[in-house]
Amino acid sequence: MTTPGPGPGTRTPTDRATQGRAARKRTPRSAHATWMASIDRPDPVAVLERQGRDRLPELLPIRYGRMTASPFAFLRGAAAVMAADLAAQPRTGLTVQLCGDAHLLNFGLYASPERSLLFDLNDFDETFPGPFEWDVKRLAVSVVVAARENGHSEAKAHRAAVEATAAYRTSIHRLAGLGELAVWYERTDADTLLPLVRSARHRRRVESSLTRARRRTSLQALGKLTEVVDGRHRIINDPPLLESAGTSDMAALRKIFSDYRSTLSEERRLLLDRYRFVDAARKVVGVGSVGTRCFIVLLAGRDADDPLFLQIKEARKSVLEEHLPRGPYVHQGHRVVAGQRLLQAAGDIFLGWMTGPQGRAFYWRQLRDMKGSADVAGMTPAALTSYARLCGTALARAHARSGDRIAIAAYLGKSDTFDQAVAEFARTYADQTVTDHTTLTAAVAAGVVRAAPEL
Structure with a gap:
């Protein structure tokens, strides 16, 4: 277990800012612009196959099928590939609790315990302490890949990546000026999103997303995922995607x-x-998680029409773990739960963890609690840029809870040097993602791996 050093509270804001500026000497902000694959870079398909060794083999073709659908789908499933590439890059040494997989579709809507609809990070399978810039870079890369798939020009894709990174930087600066409780209580209420939307068309899409999220409850899931058999609700058997235990x-x-x-x-x-x-x-569920053991459980409260759906997901080692110092949690389910509680503005009241058969780690959460995600495919350049800014802002708030926001703000500075560097990295790494996606599709065509694209 790592031994933490002096916390931010033991140092003055001036000392913390000095630490952040000193990090520029180790890793200049402009150094983040470079991406070039080394000659000994691991084969991406080999990385994915190694991940799959302890997964359910009958489900792996679904994973590969989903990843071959597009470069963005590949990026979603290839967190392990990008983690190894980020580990070869210069590091700031400014540590936060990373999401570990901060692409565009791992942000979304969910309900707080007070039943407010919030916008925040919503996937924590890979959460781990590490350099703040790793999350920022993965977000920026996902922005460029999504923009290209939507047919946006390179200039507009670059601009969206710059805006995502700039939103992170300016938000960290704002949070650096706030007190500790103010930062801890910071949140993005979904009702505040609409005033940020300029076009009427985009506003209608946001309103529709909010309405759908509010309807996604356990009661709605009861009608969609179950049928009545002999007078009792039973989860529908629809293998291989949904299969009775x-x-x-x-x-x-x-x-x-x-x-x-x-x-x-x-x-x-x-x-x-x-x-x-x-x-x-x-x-x-998902793309990168396919093949891990995942179950849903139907519970009934007052009566059969008072349902609660819980999801049980296997928690494996974070893809970041082999590239970073050892983290504080031995139990992988505990790691995921602790990371989620730290990063999210408000947590799921049923979030918990335990050890299952064969010593496997699992964590529990609600399956549907007014959860929703953006429809990134087909977004206009303006809509994608707005959404990218929102994600950058949410990521900054999450990092500010666990890392030294004052040091990070001092490192980033007031200019756009970091923004431009990360956007350039995103452009070149998006090219790498296309190449890796092509490598996977070629492996499928050659029979090296089997894919089930229709699932």
């Missing part, structure tokens, strides 16, 4: 459900105890 899996899930309960606070255990276990199924 077998007898052995069901027994194991009931056991780990009890263990998970112990990681919740007392009042939330009391709430959970008012629900009864009804049914469970294995579910395929």
